[in-house]
Amino acid sequence: MFLYPALLAGFGFVAVPLLVHLINMLRHRRRRWAAMDFLLASYRKQKKWLRLRQLLLLLTRLAVAAVLVMMLCGWTGGRQLLGALGGQTTHHIVILDDSYSMGDVSGSGETTAYDRALQALQQLTQRLASDEGNHQLTVMRASRASLAVQGGSESGDASADLSSQTVLGDAGVIARVMATEVSPIRTDLVPALDLAGELAAATAADNQFVYIASDFRARDWGSTERLAESMRKFSGDDLKVRMIDCAKRPERNLAVTDLAPVQDVWVAGVPVVVRATIKNYSASEVKSVTLACRVIRYGDDVTTVDPSRRVSGVVEALPGLVIESLAAGAEITKSFQVFVAETGTHAIEVELPSDALGVDNQRSCTLPLTDVERVLVIDSDVDEAGAYTVAAVLDPGSQVRIGAQPDIKPPAFLRSATMEMLAPYRAIYLLDLPQINETAATALQQYVQNGGGIAWFLGDSVAAEDYNRILLSQDRQLLPAPLDSIGNLAVGGTDKTGDVLFGDTDTLLDPLRSAGDASLSMIGVAKGWTLDDQADNNGPTRRYRNVLVRRDGAPLVTEHAVGTGTVVTVLTSLDGSWTNWPGDPTFVPFMLLANARLWSGASASTSRTVIDALQKTVSTRAYFPEMKLLAPSQSPPRVLMEVIGSEAGTDTVQVALDPVERLIAGESNIDDLLRPGLFEWGLLKADGGSEVIPSASTIVTGEGDLERADAAEIRRALLPIDVQFVSSDDWRQQNQFAGSSTLGLMLLALLGLLLAAEQALAYWASYHARASTPVRGAGGKRGSGAGASDPHDGSERHAFGLAAGGR
Known part of the structure; x- marks a missing residue:
């Protein structure tokens, strides 16, 4: 109701005229005087009329004091009356950019760009609450609109925080929006503009205003075609767009853009290499930055989730990694080892020092x-x-632990193999098998599609025609391409290259590529299988990658994906008449790297993005369907959710918490599911024990680039739309008094009228003697004196003057 509530104490000033009047009414000492009898008689005759004049004068003075204090306090009431007089409806559409770059604290240290956006919304709502006319408010956050569009929703009501809500006498309508925080989602404003445009078209209004509170980063606003197209969907030729710039000049920002264990045999007791990628989004070089690393163990001693702690597992700090220098815009990958002797799912965290984001x-x-x-x-x-x-x-x-336990079987085992027989194996190595029947091919296809890995070593015994017919039919892709024939490799090469060279990039042997082709110079290949030279396999669309190639350019080792699994094909035999590779030092790292790649398809995912569904599937034979889930939080206590799994198959139940589906279903409180960090599942085992399993949730990278777009370029690109840019500071100044301008003018006019009325009443209630009037004498001239008028006139005026305080 008031812009300056602290000045409300000034209403005590209203009592001053009343106090002055009461002081003047104090009784004085009585003194007998004959003339006073005449005056008192006149006063008693005019008492009611005189008191009415005094009351009107007193009320006028009280009103003057009240209006003056109301003006000083910035009274914002009266909108309903003015709206009734105005009769126009104005629709105000506010788009709040809450993508995670709005968490930028540049220029303040504590206040984020999103905090300024919320303050701008609050200031707008307060102004509308005191302004004339009927005002409707629509507020939409970019993150909610993005999730709704991703879920296939075309209705703005599902994602809008407010949809055409009438602004009443206070700003309480936005209380729920003011309690929100910046989201961890990366998105632009196109979905929000599209859905807000639909709401605007469905709302009848005389005028429309669109307010976009954003940080206007170059990555989003460098190309405005999509944004301009969405903004043109708003109806009305007099559409006015206000761009509220909530960001300050960007300061230093480094970001961890990736963290994952290297593909390997992830077995307890075997060291695992973890890689962390850091990018410098700053405009200048940074030096001597330490990356803190820690492992969080969830062993057998961690049995229950603990909401009072940041994580329930046992935190173990690792040696920090020092980034000596990182140029502007550059990216660097650091590696470190993690050793955990206990089985189960553990967690790894890395953290940079505090910066702008x-x-x-x-x-x-x-x-x-x-x-x-x-x-x-x-x-x-x-x-x-x-x-x-x-x-x-x-x-x-000996004491070397790789994590694999080879189980050597005869070829007869594969002839009758089924998927159930192959499922217990993490990888399958098939060496120079003469034939593969339909039953085995079907089982192998299912095995690989489900994440298993197969390695072929092809020698003299292979029947190429049967391999091609069985392994490449019925949509099977168990070979990289049809086998052609066994070809001899002519003697040649140099001491630097030999018979084998590295093939394509991004293959399982990339860790060895830095040593160059010279590291393979001792490998000799006498003969090997060649692949049928087909355009669809050797052209740009071939489905396999060459890991190693022969000196003549023919593939020697290939890899390709089938479903979620991997197939590695070695087009030569391990027999000494084909190659001496098994005796070369490079064979061991090749086998270990190939084994790691074959295992990776069946490995559990190590993270999910914040907008993906949070899922957990357990066996009903080992666990109860009731589960507990703790959401990440940097400041405990954490939110504890209790969920029940639904049947997902034979003897399995699954919990799937999808933020997109929950938003479409109308569940607005999805913030806990969108938090980055470590979720923790609390499971109850069928044998009475319990277990805690972590699940990592990560943001989508890219929002860390805080470079600003040019306002003039944006304005030019959006023509002919009327676009005005204003900083959040200027916006606050503009809205401080704008909402009560009309009301202030009316109060000022009322104050003038009251002052004029007070002067008139004061004059009316005061004693003023008449001018002397000459009386006609005998000579026909007027004389002077009281005898020329009513003998009671002067007495009555004098008595009234005394009663009014002698003014």
Whole structure:
């Protein structure tokens, strides 16, 4: 109701005229005087009329004091009366950019750009609450609009915080919006503008105003075609757009853009390499930055979720990584090792020092560690020489722990194999098998599609025609391409290249690529299988990648994906007459890297983005369907949710918490599901025990680039739309008095009228003697004196003057 509530104490000034009047009414000492009898008689005759004059004068003076104090306090009431007189409806559409770059604290240290956006909304609402006319308010956050569009919704009501709400005498209508925080979602304003345009078209209004409170980053506003197209959907030729710039000049910002364990055999007791990628979004070079690293263990001693702590697991700090120098816009990847001796799902976190944007300084991932896994090795050689070569690399024995336990089987095992028989194996190695029947091919196809890995070693025994017919039919893709024939490699090469070269980039041997082709110079290849030279496989659309190639350019080792699994094909035999590779030092790292790639398809995901569904599937044989879930929070206590899994298959239940679906369903409180960090599942085992399993949630990178767009360029690109830019500071100044301008003029006019009335009443209630009037004498001239008038006139006026305070 008042712009300056602190000045409300000034209403005590209203009592001053009343106090003065009461003081003047104090009784004085009585003194007998004959003339006073005449005056008192006149006063008693005019008493009612005189008191009425005094009351009107007193009320007028009280009103003057009240109006003056109301003006000083900035009274904002009276909108309903003015609205009734005006009769126009104005629709105000506010788009709040709450993408995570709005968490920028540049220029203040504490106040974020989103805080300024909320303050701008509050100032607008307060002005509308005191302004004339009927005002309707629509408020939409960019994150909610993006989720709604992603879920297929075309209705703005599902994502709008306010939809055409009438602004009443206060700003309480936006109380729920004012309690929101910046989201961890990366998005632009196009979905919000599209949905707000639909709401605007469905709302009858005489005028429309669109307010966009954003930080106007170059990555979003550098190209305005999509934004301009969305803004043109708003109806009305007199559409006015106000761009409220809530950001300050950007300060330094570094971000952790990726964190993941390197693909490997993730087994307890075996060190795992973790890579963290850091990018410098600043405009200048940064030096001597320390990246803090820690592992959070969820072993057998962590059995219950603890809402009072930031994480329930046991936190163990690791040595920090120092970034000595990182140029502006540059990116660097740092590696460190994590060793955990306990099986289960553990977590890893890294964190940068505080800077302009805090949400991208920390990142987490999970590390699922299993016990030793079995791998299947089948060799057609009766001596199983190749099988023992593979087994010796994967399980060297002694104190070296790789994590694989080779299980050597004869070819007959595969002929009758089913998916259930192959499922216990983490990877399958098939060495020079003569034939693969339909039953085995079907089982192998299902195995790979479900995340398993297969490695072929092809030698003399392979029947190419049967392989091509069985393994590449019925949508099977168990070979990279049809096999052609066995070709001999002519003797040649140099001491620097040899018979084998590295192939494509981004393959399983990338860790060895830095050593160059010279590291492969000792490998000799006498012969190998060639692939059928088809355009669809060797052209730009070929489905496989060359890991290693022969000197003549033909593939030697390939890899390709089938479903979620991987197939590695070695187009040569491990027999010494084909190649000497098994005796070369590079064979061991190749086998270990290939084994890690084969295992990776069945590995659990180490993170999810904040907008993806949060899922957990458990077996009803091992766990109860009731689960507890703790959302991430940097300041405990954390929010505890209790959920019940629904049937997802035979003996399994699943919990799927999708923020998009919950938003479409009308559940507005989805903020907890969108938090980045570590979620923790509390599971109750069927045997009476309990277990805690972490799940990492991460932001989508890119919003950390805080470079600003040019306002003039945006304005020019949006023509002919009427666009005005205003900073959040200027917006506050403009709205401070704008809402009560008309009311202030009316109060000023009322104050003038009251002052004029007070003067008139004061004059009327005061004693004023008449001018002397000459009386006609005998000579026909007027004389002077009281005898020329009514003898009671002067007495009555004098008595009234005394009663009025002698004014």
